[in-house]
Amino acid sequence: MASLEGRPEHPGLPIPQRLLAFLTLAMAIAMSVLDGSIVNVALPTMAHDLAVAPAASIWIVNAFLLAVTVSLLPLSALGDTIGYRRVYTPGLALFTLASLACALAPSLPVLTAARAVQGLGAAGIMSVNIALVRFIYPSSKLGQGVGNVAVVVAVSSAGSPTVAAAILSVASWRWLFLINVPIGVVALYLAVRTLPDTPRSKRSLDSMSVALNILTFGLLIAGVDGLGQNQTAGVAAGELIAAAAFGALFVQRQLSQAAPLLPVDLLRRPIFALSLATSILSFAAQSLALVALPFYFEDTLGRSETATGLLMTPWPVATALIAPISGRLADRFAPGLLGGAGLMVMGAGLALVALNVGNADGASLVWRLAICGLGFGFFQSPNNRMIIGSAPPDRSGGAAGLQSAGRLIGQSFGTALMAVAFGRAPEHATSIALWTATGMTLLGACASALRRA
Known part of the structure; x- marks a missing residue:
């Protein structure tokens, strides 16, 4: 049997090992994605406890983000060379140890350094997670596997305010990091026992x-x-x-170069390039919405941090419900069309949210945010399947690294645009952000429709 990419069917792992292998991926991915943004909610408290200016506390976020971004492609290339498990497992171990160091940090410089090391470990996880999925699941179920990863990434990304609010309601900010330690130990144990060996290329890092x-x-x-x-x-x-x-x-x-660090060979493939572009646009749109709405709920509607987290919850819940379904559909139908439909739904949801801004009843936004989450989840699984499935097996690491880099660039761009809106037109910032996000999503839908698979 041939896969949708026209290559021989890969058998994947047997069912018990497959489930455990995915479990270790899910735990590690959730931790690494959450820690990219979960501390945003606690920054004021952290700055106060560490006796530093709010502007200086930004480095708690920036150190992690910079370390992840600059490490993704080198580590994904290293995974192609030495095997993905040999990058993933040390990355997970480093992330877990650095989380403990973050929790115990006595000062801002120590915390910033620990966050940079934590980001390096997170890059080891993010750079090869989708590449590992390709060898955990059989080729005929690649969309299902990618869909499951999309659930974890999307829910972790969208649900970070909710998780942060829940932890901070019962514990200090140090538990945002300390909670990673037992989870990381369990994930590391499962990784050593269940993750598959993967083919290695003869390339060397330049x-x-x-x-x-x-x-x-x-x-x-x-x-x-x-x-x-x-x-x-x-x-x-x-x-x-x-x-x-x-x-x-x-x-x-x-x-x-024959096997470049920056996968320009993959970017020459129209399907891959369009899929990456739509991914960047979707995460930029999501970031705009998820940064703007908490300010609207708290500053305009006067809701608490906990209430705001609950009001934001329909987005990740809807994503978690639909992403596995769209992943299975992507194994049977054209992923490009499925992804385009998902972005159209997400765009419609964002427009509905934008039209409702000004309504004092925050609860009226709940079902509209659920529509956004449904569209986002329906898009992510087919799109990620196309990114990893359109790359040759020995370039899976490069594809996975570029996919993660695209997500981070999209989120950073969306956050920067939101800050510009707050600075230039604070009274209309939420509406500007939501309509901009709507436009980005619809642009992404057009790009998705251009794909021929």
Whole structure:
């Protein structure tokens, strides 16, 4: 039997081992995605406890984000070389140890350093998780496996305010990190026992490519974040210009390599490039909405942090319900059409939410947010299936790394746009954000429709 990619059927793991292998992926992915944004809710408290200025506390978030972003592609390439399990397992161990260090950190510099190490561990998890799915599930069920991962990623990303509010309601901010330790130990035990060995390529890492990767993505994230944090416009623009210059050198170097660190060989494939572009747009739109709405609920409607978390819950719940279904459908029907339909639904939901802003009854937004979550979940599984399925098996690591990098870039861009809206038009920031998110989603739907698979 052939897979949808026209390649021989991969048998995957037997059922008991497959379920346990996915469980370790799910636990690690949830922790790594949550820790990218969960501390946002606790930043004021953390700044107070550590006796630092609010502006300085931003590095608690930035250190993690920068470490993840600059490490994703090198680690995904390393996974292609030495095997994905040999990158994933040390990454999980490092993430768990760094979480303990974060929980025990006595000062901001120590916490920032621990967060950077935690980000490096998270990159080890994120860079190869989808690549591992390709060898955990048989080829005929790749969409199902990718759909299950999409549930974990989407729910963790969208549900971080709810999780943070729940933990902070009963414990100090240190438990945001400490809770990772027992989960990480269990996930590590399962990883060692259940994750499969995977094929290895004969490529070697090019140190110059790694350096250009770090400069390109580091400056890009710093520049985008600078726009959102009211940094001097000239400094942020300089960082973005420098990122573009180093990026041009990076791409030029990759074009001459047979197995490049930046998967330009994969980006030449229209299906892969369009799928990645729609992924970036969808996460940027999601980020805009999920950053704007808590401010609306708390500052405009006067809801508490806990109530705000509950009001946001329909989005991740709806995503969790639909993503496995869309993943199974993607194994039978054209993923491009399924993804486009999902983005259309998400766009309609965002428009309905935008039209309801100003209504004092926050509960009226619940079903509208559920529509957003349904569309987002229906899109993610088929789209991620196309990203990983359109890449050759020996380039699965590169595809997985670029997919995770696209998500982070989309989220960073959405957050920066939201900050600009708050700075320029605070009284209309929520509406601006939601209508911008609607436009991005519909643009993504058009791009999705161009795919021929």
